[in-house]
Amino acid sequence: MTRKTGLVFFPAYDYAISPTHPEREERLLYTQDQVLEEGLFDFDNIREFKPGIATPEDICRVHFCVPDLDTVAHASHLIAAGGCLTAADKVMSGEVDNAFALVRPPGHHSFRVVHGSRGFCTLNIEAVMVEYIRHKYGVRRIAIVDTDCHHGDGSQDIFWHDPDVLFISLHQDGRTLYPGSGFVDELGGPNAFGATINLPLPPGTGEQGFLYVLDDIVMPIVEAWKPDLVVNSAGQDNHYSDPITQMAFTAHGYAELNRRLAPDICVLEGGYSIQTALPYVNTGIILAMAGLDIAHVREPDYDAFDHRQPGEITDYLRRLKEAVFEQWHARSTLKRRFYPDGEFHTRSKDIFYDTDGLREHQRETVRICPDCGGTIVTDSRCDDTGNRILGITIPFHACDACRHHGEHQYEAAPSGRNLHVILQDKDRDRYLVRT
Amino acid sequence: MLLGIDVGGTHTDSVLLQDRTIVAKAKVATDTADILGSVLRATCAVADVERLKRVERIVLSTTVLTNAVAQDQLDRVGLVVMNGPGVAPADLPLAGETTIVAGYMNHRGIEAEAPDEPELNALADAFARDGIGHVAIVGKFSSRNPLHELCAAKIFVARARHVSLGHQLSGQLNFPRRIATAYLNEALWSLHARFVEQLAGYLAEIGIDVPLYILKADGGTIEVARSRDCPVQTILSGPAASIMGVLPLVPTDVDCVSIDIGGTTTDIALFAHGAPLLQPQGADIGGHRTLVRGLLTRSMALGGDSQVRVIDRRLVIGPERQGSAMAFGGPCPTPTDALIASGRADFGDKAKAAQAMADLARDLGRTPEETATAVVAQACDHIADHVRGMVAEVNAKPVYTIHELLEGRVIAPKRLIAVGGPAPCMADEIGVRLGMPALVPPNHDVANACGAAMARTTVELNLVADTEAKIMSIAELGERVKIPKRFTDEDVIAAGRERLLRIAREAGAREEDLAVEVTDRQSFNVVRGQFNSGRNIRVRVQIKPGLTHAGTGPSEVRP
Ligand SMILES: [Zn+2]
Numbered sequence: 001m002t003r004k005t006g007l008v009f010f011p012a013y014d015y016a017i018s019p020t021h022p023e024r025e026e027r028l029l030y031t032q033d034q035v036l037e038e039g040l041f042d043f044d045n046i047r048e049f050k051p052g053i054a055t056p057e058d059i060c061r062v063h064f065c066v067p068d069l070d071t072v073a074h075a076s077h078l079i080a081a082g083g084c085l086t087a088a089d090k091v092m093s094g095e096v097d098n099a100f101a102l103v104r105p106p107g108h109h110s111f112r113v114v115h116g117s118r119g120f121c122t123l124n125i126e127a128v129m130v131e132y133i134r135h136k137y138g139v140r141r142i143a144i145v146d147t148d149c150h151h152g153d154g155s156q157d158i159f160w161h162d163p164d165v166l167f168i169s170l171h172q173d174g175r176t177l178y179p180g181s182g183f184v185d186e187l188g189g190p191n192a193f194g195a196t197i198n199l200p201l202p203p204g205t206g207e208q209g210f211l212y213v214l215d216d217i218v219m220p221i222v223e224a225w226k227p228d229l230v231v232n233s234a235g236q237d238n239h240y241s242d243p244i245t246q247m248a249f250t251a252h253g254y255a256e257l258n259r260r261l262a263p264d265i266c267v268l269e270g271g272y273s274i275q276t277a278l279p280y281v282n283t284g285i286i287l288a289m290a291g292l293d294i295a296h297v298r299e300p301d302y303d304a305f306d307h308r309q310p311g312e313i314t315d316y317l318r319r320l321k322e323a324v325f326e327q328w329h330a331r332s333t334l335k336r337r338f339y340p341d342g343e344f345h346t347r348s349k350d351i352f353y354d355t356d357g358l359r360e361h362q363r364e365t366v367r368i369c370p371d372c373g374g375t376i377v378t379d380s381r382c383d384d385t386g387n388r389i390l391g392i393t394i395p396f397h398a399c400d401a402c403r404h405h406g407e408h409q410y411e412a413a414p415s416g417r418n419l420h421v422i423l424q425d426k427d428r429d430r431y432l433v434r435t
Numbered sequence: 436m437l438l439g440i441d442v443g444g445t446h447t448d449s450v451l452l453q454d455r456t457i458v459a460k461a462k463v464a465t466d467t468a469d470i471l472g473s474v475l476r477a478t479c480a481v482a483d484v485e486r487l488k489r490v491e492r493i494v495l496s497t498t499v500l501t502n503a504v505a506q507d508q509l510d511r512v513g514l515v516v517m518n519g520p521g522v523a524p525a526d527l528p529l530a531g532e533t534t535i536v537a538g539y540m541n542h543r544g545i546e547a548e549a550p551d552e553p554e555l556n557a558l559a560d561a562f563a564r565d566g567i568g569h570v571a572i573v574g575k576f577s578s579r580n581p582l583h584e585l586c587a588a589k590i591f592v593a594r595a596r597h598v599s600l601g602h603q604l605s606g607q608l609n610f611p612r613r614i615a616t617a618y619l620n621e622a623l624w625s626l627h628a629r630f631v632e633q634l635a636g637y638l639a640e641i642g643i644d645v646p647l648y649i650l651k652a653d654g655g656t657i658e659v660a661r662s663r664d665c666p667v668q669t670i671l672s673g674p675a676a677s678i679m680g681v682l683p684l685v686p687t688d689v690d691c692v693s694i695d696i697g698g699t700t701t702d703i704a705l706f707a708h709g710a711p712l713l714q715p716q717g718a719d720i721g722g723h724r725t726l727v728r729g730l731l732t733r734s735m736a737l738g739g740d741s742q743v744r745v746i747d748r749r750l751v752i753g754p755e756r757q758g759s760a761m762a763f764g765g766p767c768p769t770p771t772d773a774l775i776a777s778g779r780a781d782f783g784d785k786a787k788a789a790q791a792m793a794d795l796a797r798d799l800g801r802t803p804e805e806t807a808t809a810v811v812a813q814a815c816d817h818i819a820d821h822v823r824g825m826v827a828e829v830n831a832k833p834v835y836t837i838h839e840l841l842e843g844r845v846i847a848p849k850r851l852i853a854v855g856g857p858a859p860c861m862a863d864e865i866g867v868r869l870g871m872p873a874l875v876p877p878n879h880d881v882a883n884a885c886g887a888a889m890a891r892t893t894v895e896l897n898l899v900a901d902t903e904a905k906i907m908s909i910a911e912l913g914e915r916v917k918i919p920k921r922f923t924d925e926d927v928i929a930a931g932r933e934r935l936l937r938i939a940r941e942a943g944a945r946e947e948d949l950a951v952e953v954t955d956r957q958s959f960n961v962v963r964g965q966f967n968s969g970r971n972i973r974v975r976v977q978i979k980p981g982l983t984h985a986g987t988g989p990s991e992v993r994p
């Protein structure tokens with residue numbers, strides 16, 4: 001059955017990190033050629049939309065930009081995020097059934113605090129979109145399935161404590177690839193334990209393996225969790241031709257994955273094989289979302305014989321499934337072991353910004369709360385820039401206790417010349433800065 | 436002097452122009468069974484043979500092909516499509532008439548799969564056996580590399596009457612549209628060839644040796660002999676003539692909108708600082724989406740003869756037309772009757788117009804005078820809404836750079852130009868609603884023929900240079916030439932300019948009209964590993980639609 005699909009295509013032909021960087025101007029050039037040549041915009045059920053531009057309010061609902069938004073972000077980031085918001089608006093208003101934000105630069109490596117760029121990302125565009133949807137349309141439960149080859153560590157960080165956002169990341173095993181995280185035992189914070197699921201896959205995993213993981217692990221969890229909206233963080237660097245990863249996924253596989261997952265919104269993330277993968281993968285995803293025939297989606301150099309799945313991958317994935325469900329079923333017991341009773345839980349993070357060469361030290365304290373996501377206090381400093389912030393996040397649907405705690409922290413915190421105290425009040429949609 | 440002839444559905448108009456002034460004009464009835472005869476009668480009505488001999492050129496806009504498409508008088512075409520992977524064959528246009536064969540190019544114009552010669556030979560035999568003399572061959576990405584289409588053409592051309600190739604009709608990307616374009620071109624080829632031969636034959640017979648042109652959908656002219664290869668480009672010459680007809684009045688310092696209020700429909704067009712806007716992808720022709728370069732128009736189902744009814748005590752105008760206005764003996768009330776009854780127009784049978792309004796007024800519970808005013812107001816509201824909608828739609832067109840998104844050109848019309856029968860009686864009221872002054876050109880009744888007469892020759896070329904592969908392809912010419920590794924954007928533009936001028940001259944352009952415009956220019960790195968291994972340069976050059984300078988010089992004859 002065909003579906004009305006919205007496409008926000010924004011290749012940002014005048015933006016690059018550097019001329020030969022993988023995330024560069026012509027990244028979507030050949031995709032545009034292919035999509036135009038295939039005539040996809042002419043299908044009656046596919047419509048192209050111009051991206052909007054995200055506002056500072058949209059960004060501040062997610063991020064603490066240090067020292068401020070203008071310093072860390074470029075117009076391209078606001079348009080990429082804006083493109084996601086346009087996609088969301090078209091779906092939420094019912095103008096289309098689903099939408100694909102085919103935009104760059106990407107965002108899933110950006111954490112709640114942003115001192116600079118990491119993993120080619122500055123602003124977490126789908127997190128900005130998710131918070132926009134919750135704020136503007138009051139949607140309660142959202143599932144993000146991150147199918148980029150890299151662990152979506154930024155999205156995981158942002159939604160770690162959020163019981164209303166299910167975050168599932170499929171990625172090449174962190175022991176073999178940037179950012180080196182995303183292991184099976186990373187399951188979320190004390191107030192959202194089990195709402196984060198990580199599925200590290202062995203290098204060489206291809207179509208058969210991905211679809212097995214989707215059918216046997218991802219779909220049962222998504223279905224049990226009953227989201228109101230499903231987002232695919234649709235990176236394309238699992239492709240067999242990608243220059244910076246070691247996976248073996250195919251264009252047809254990406255199309256089939258999206259057909260089965262049937263996300264409401266897709267957001268492009270990574271994918272750096274700009275000539276031999278992206279044109280075909282994107283064609284496949286668009287056809288799949290629009291409910292059109294994907295049987296003929298294939299790369300010119302694809303050879304089924306080369307793509308048989310090695311036995312050890314089959315075995316590994318079966319063991320992965322067992323491990324994931326063992327944890328999933330025992331999640332209440334596991335939670336007590338991970339987070340013994342107490343009023344607060346604190347974790348420390350050292351975050352490296354590979355793109356900008358910065359290092360951030362962070363202490364994050366969440367109020368353990370059975371009634372809401374819990375107020376989070378983030379103390380972050382970057383010695384390379386000398387910037388420091390104390391960020392207080394009051395969650396959506398905050399309980400009274402968490403609200404009082406958050407407001408008190410904001411008022412009581414000592415501020416100084418080098419310490420900005422910020423209140424990010426998601427529930428009342430306000431962002432206050434005390435310098 | 437220039438002679439312009441516009442063959443419309445009911446009338447064929449002709450004008451003789453000198454210095455953009457009408458020297459003579461005429462209207463004759465169109466005989467749809469004998470278009471050539473209509474053309475000749477319209478010609479004779481403005482000039483005798485002696486005068487015709489002194490005409491600099493004759494330009495024709497005709498509906499011969501438009502009608503053929505509408506009435507499905509199309510030749511059977513053997514449609515040969517090299518699809519490769521991607522969209523399923525069943526989802527391609529004309530899937531029922533298509534034969535899919537092996538072979539396709541990738542997005543850089545590199546062969547991904549070779550055609551299968553025995554397969555093509557067998558198909559050519561089958562076509563010959565079935566008496567299919569018209570063949571259209573279309574390959575994926577053939578506008579990046581036409582080699583496969585050319586190879587296949589060699590096989591089919593020996594046994595077919597004529598073969599159309601996708602890449603020759605447009606240099607743009609869009610495979611499904613390329614299929615539809617090549618198909619229509621081939622399906623109309625014989626009809627057009629016959630018409631052109633008869634016309635040229637007749638003019639030669641009476642001793643007239645004047646360059647003869649035909650108007651294309653993009654508002655440009657092409658010499659009739661050259662048009663034989665690309666009949667599909669001339670299908671929409673009628674609407675193009677109407678837009679070109681208002682061009683002399685279009686200001687070049689501001690944006691502007693034109694409306695052509697006809698009997699059943701009103702057509703809207705936009706002008707950016709004097710230049711008519713083109714369809715971004717290509718024109719829609721008889722339900723086929725094509726790659727034919729066409730002027731941008733929006734048609735709405737509201738005209739002077741639209742049926743006006745009262746439904747649930749509300750006025751409803753259109754979309755049907757039952758006949759002419761009651762004031763002209765028609766069967767039901769129309770906006771034209773409202774114009775007459777309210778005193779805005781002074782023609783037709785006033786009593787019948789008043790009766791039309793009285794009928795509506797009864798159902799509406801208002802006076803006939805109020806009703807007439809309300810009909811006109813509602814029609815004007817409706818047209819103004821559509822104009823605003825079209826402007827918004829054009830401005831919502833996606834752009835692909837940050838610069839364009841933040842600082843891109845926005846179309847903001849400041850003038851309204853109205854043509855068509857009811858135009859003089861409605862223009863001001865529509866203008867007021869849009870907040871812009873309205874203008875009705877004198878002689879707007881023959882605006883189309885004037886537009887045809889004054890249009891200049893247009894040509895477009897798409898070039899892609901790949902300095903890594905050291906190849907430059909010029910789509911429309913089917914050319915692939917070797918280039919040095921250091922080839923720059925400027926070199927590509929220069930190469931495009933040189934070829935564009937050559938083709939324009941061959942198509943009959945005049946030297947003074949040869950203003951080359953670069954409409955698209957993009958240049959990207961081709962990166963291999965960590966290194967820059969070349970550049971991918973895309974350039975589009977055109978001679979844009981506009982008015983010719985011809986016929987504006989001193990003349991040896993005076994009317
Ligand atoms: Zn990635």
Ligand SMILES: [Zn+2]
Nearest residue numbers: 369372399402
């Ligand atoms: Zn709480």
